[in-house]
Amino acid sequence: MATKPNAEKKERKSLSSYSILFIIIFAVGIITVIASLFTSDITGASLPDILDSSVEGLIDAAEISFFLLILGGCLGIVTKIGALNAGITALVRNMKGHELLLIPIIMAVFAILGSSYGFCEETVPFYALLSMTMVAAGFDTMVASATVLLGAGVGCLGATVNPFANGVAIDMLNQSGVAVNTGTTIILGLVLLAASYAIAVFFIMRYARKVKADKGSTILSLQEQKAMDQTFGPEAQAGAAAGKAAADGEALDPNAPMTRVQKITLALFGLAFLVMIVGFIPWQSFGVDLFALGGVFDAETESWVVLPWSAWITGLPLGEWYFKDASVWFLLMSVIIGVVARMSESDLVGTWIDGAADMVGVALVVGLARAIAILMASTHLDVVILDNASNLLQGSPAFIFAPVAYLIFLGLSFIITSSSALATISMPLMGSLATSLSFSPDVVVMLFVAANGLANLFSPTAAFLPGLMMAKVEYPTWLKWAAVPIVAIGVASVAILTVAMMIL
Known part of the structure; x- marks a missing residue:
């Protein structure tokens, strides 16, 4: 089937992520001013409040932003050595004819991590890495972005033991005197995970097949395609490899096997990501303590104190890491990789x-997204919305309560990005309301988890916007492609949980 010329079909301009976030920040500020005229519970935001929130968001997100800068520096070193290009070339060569299998396999890994501990913000570095792989395999960066975002996203949506979503929600209900059956929440999480994973894989695989068969079928605009080619295309990767070869005084051979230095570099880079992931998983919450492998002599007690080996590096054991610890780890690995490669x-x-300079724009977006939640909280708009929304559910039957509660959680999740913060605010009220109506609090927990997970797939305040920037995919383009799968996943989630609410 003939396709329209690329320039005719793709030439369009979109607002940048920065402009979109600033528009939302000002819109929230205006809403608070209007709402404050009708209720004293909301404080109208002043112009300084609105402007200050942007800077406060940057300060609040500093830990993640600095991690992205340090990661960018490490990624720059690995790219300069040529290890990533050589490794991806070897992978694609070995997967020849079976490239599509990369999608469900990678998604399954991300989904498991998302379901177990909320692997979400941590996915940002993988957008660039997977973009290189997918473009080399004949796809585009939309395939890469969807694989990362929907993979981890459906995992968070179908969370089973995520301590930051399920854990906090259940704990808040317990503190309110509402008992929750964790076995039921795990079963519901697995059902949601299986259904949403199947839907996501179907849509990504269908689109990936089209792109691989016909590059003109990509949804990316002409500008996005140019940015993709300049960053991840064959010429860009060949240029990086050529630069390395020239620096070494060697001739470039794209089919040459990986050098010993490249293999070691790629192994170290992979180890860096593996340790980061293991460090983020809250092992102690699951009763697992596998990392006490070292010790230090305490002069005061004159005895040896067992410490996890990672505590020698960051001060905290694996399982208690956050982005500060990951920053220290990647900074150390940057130096080690550079020394191994004998860089001056x-x-x-x-x-x-x-x-690091290539990551500055991405790091700024993280902070601007935080500003929206900060402005909402400081004006009390979030709490007022929740109070009024819960009043709508008084006396409603199960088949009404479940979808409306889902929509309430979805709307709140759009602006309150932290699952633990939203659970703390909403679950005592919503859980007690459900109990008074003789509805299952177990299902209420999963309504919250599923709605919060779905919001992470499209809300501009969620963690994926910096990842899209790394993949050279504009936010409006993502919404255009993802609208149908997101709606399908949302409808399936509501149907599953409504039935559960009616029978439990």
Whole structure:
């Protein structure tokens, strides 16, 4: 079937992520001013409040933002060595004819991580890495973005033991005197996970097949395609490899096997990500303590104190890490990789700074997204919305309560990005309301988890916007592609939980 010329079909301009976030920040500020005229429970935001929230958001997100800068520096070193390009080339060569299998396999890994501990913000680095792989395999960066975002997203949506969503929600209900059966929540989580994973895989695979068969079928605009080619295309990767070969005084051979240095570099880079993921998983919450492998002599007690080996690096054991610890780890690995590759001090530092500079825009977006939640909380708009919304559910039957409660959680999740914060605010009220109506609090927990997970797939305040920037995919383009699968996943989730509410 003939396709329209690329320029005719794709030439369009979209607002940048920065402009979209600033528009939302000002819109929230205006809403608070209007709402404050009708209720004293809301404080109208002043112009300084609105402007200050942007800076406060940047400060609040500093830990994640600095991690992205340090990651960018490490990524720049690995790219300069040529390890990523060589490794991806070898992977695609070995997967020849079976590239589509990469999608469900990678999604399954992300989904398991998302379901177990809320693997969401931690996915940002993988957008660039997977974009390189998918473009080399003949797809586009939309396939890469959807694989990461929907993979981890359906995991969070179908969370089973996520301590930051299920855990906090159940704990808040317990504190309110409402008992929750965790076995039921786990079963419902698995059902949601299986259904949403199947839907997501179907839509991504269908689109990926079209793109691989006909590059003109990509949904990316002409500008996005150019940015993709310049960053992840064959010429860009060949240029990086050529630069490395020229620096080493060697001739470029794209079919050459990986060098010993590239193999070691890729292994170290993979180890860095593996340790980061293991460090983020809250093992102690699951009763697991596998990392007490070292010790230090305490002079005061004159005895040896057992410490996890990671505590020698960051001060905290694996399982208690957050982005500060990951930043320390990747900074250390940047130096180790540079030394292994025998880079000079000036080359290592210069390459690291150039890599970090490429991440500045991404790091800023993280902070601007935080500003919206900060403005909502400071004006009490979030609490007022929840109080009024819960009043609508008084006396409603199960088949009304479940979908309306889902929509309430979805709306709140759009602006309150933290699952633990939203659970703390909403669950005592919604759980007690459900109990008074003789509805299952177990299902209420999963209504919250599923709605919060779905919001993470489209809300501009969620963690994925920096990832899309890394993949050179504009936010409006993502919404255009993802609208149908997101609606399908949402409808399936509501149907499953409504039936559960009616029978439990």
